[in-house]
Amino acid sequence: MKFILNSGRTIRQGKYIENKLSQGYAEETSQCHIHPLDLLELGVEEEENILVTNAIGEVVLVAVADEGLPKGMVFVPYGIHCNSVISACTHGTGMPDYKIHEVEIVPTSEKRKTPVELLEQLGGVRYAGN
């Protein structure tokens, strides 16, 4: 199913901002809020994983029912997960379309990755000291 992706700050994401390598941040930024009727149509239960894709990339997120959203729109907290499907095109303004991106969503049995795993996949190395 096609959706409009909206991303933004949440208070929990904000709390972990100085501790982005934590489990709490990983949980928060890999959530995808969807209207319950859309979930029904997708055939996905809450807390099941979904695959979000578009021409830019793909990412596995966990579905969270949210009646506050209009049908057809999903909300993902700011973070590396949602950026996997955000285009770098700024239309000459410097600002990507963080609030309005078309994505395709399907159910999946794939596992979610943590931000660190996503970074390691990119070639990142975590400092293990401290």
Place this chain on the structure above:
Amino acid sequence: MQEIKDMVCPFCGCLCDDVTLEIENGEIVATDNCCAIGNAKFLGKNRLKNPIKKVDGKWVDITYDEAIDTAVDILLDADRPLLFGWSGTHGEAQCVGVHMNEILGGVIDSTTSVCHGPSILAIQEVGHPGCTLGQVKNRADLIIYWGCNPIEAHPRHMSRYTTYADGYFLDNAFRNRKVIVVDVRETETSNVADEFIRIKPGGDYAVLSSLRAILRGKGDMIPDSVAGVTKTQLIQVAEMCKTCKFGALFFGVGLTMAKGKYKNVRNAIEFVDDLNRHTKFTLTPMRGHWNVYGANEVMSWMTGYPYAVDFCRGVAFYNPGETTAVDILARKECDACMIVGSDPAAHFPHSCVEQLRDIPMIVIDPFQTMTTTLADLQIPVAVTGIDAEGTAYRMDGVPLKVKKAIDSDYPSDTEILTRIYDIMLEVKGL
């Protein structure tokens, strides 16, 4: 236990300056008056203990002297360095950054370009009818939050300045101050609004234009519904705005990041302009990072431009969309990067993050961040507001001295950047 009062919270653009900190054995153990986000920042642990450098794909601990030499080498080797971040540090450090960028001939950009950059573009076109938050608190009987969710992003905004605050010139402010929330989705903030306008995604520009048409007596041109908002509600909202004594419109990245970008903000400013023919009305962007406004101030007085300043021609050049960080990274143009007080790996589109991975990158930050994993060097610094002090600008442009609460061995951003800069001057014989 020692208690320090009236400290400034260095997290969001509210820069709350009434925070109480409790200190025990040289550590902050509790906060009062702080929101959950600010509290987490003050009590934050896990600071990086010493500078680290990536050698053959592995992190090794190094000394500050080595780290500074490595940073100088990386920056002086580059043809087109990008110095990015700046909203998470104090003004004095930002000044050093601008000087450094000038001798490097690089690009200096702040997180502005991915938050309220478009607002600044609009302000440059049509001006900024702003005021201080104190004016809003004491006078405004109508508040509009458009495309923002202060309960989650600026948790004390409503209690310090709007909905839940007393107003010197208002009777029974809590009851009489009306709040309108405009958003594409229901949020914690829209749940406490007197009036919630739900717009279809991308419909802000049309709704603003309709409100302006109604204000100018052209309401009959408006169709029954605009971007999901009924004409009845539009007329009612226009009337609420027109008849208030003092209105304040706060807007967030819901306007700047959506379709239309700076044109949305321009329309919002012109809406406020139209309203000023009937009453007093002001507009304030909800700036996110605690000192992102300061980064704009510092760059403006030093270079003439508020962000995305390119010095490759030897003089300041500014062209958002070309000299902004996301665009430069997406074009794979920069060949080295220094990140100060920001975490682009967590916030930039995927292809920009790939470019950050592929070039030498220095991170100056107290904590290990997402960007750290892709960097080549990180220099830990003191946290402004905890063990470093400096100047910051609140979202309404009021500069505040951010004091420090404890002493530590960590150098401040200003100290580290000055050391790097001084060596550069020496090498370049300047």
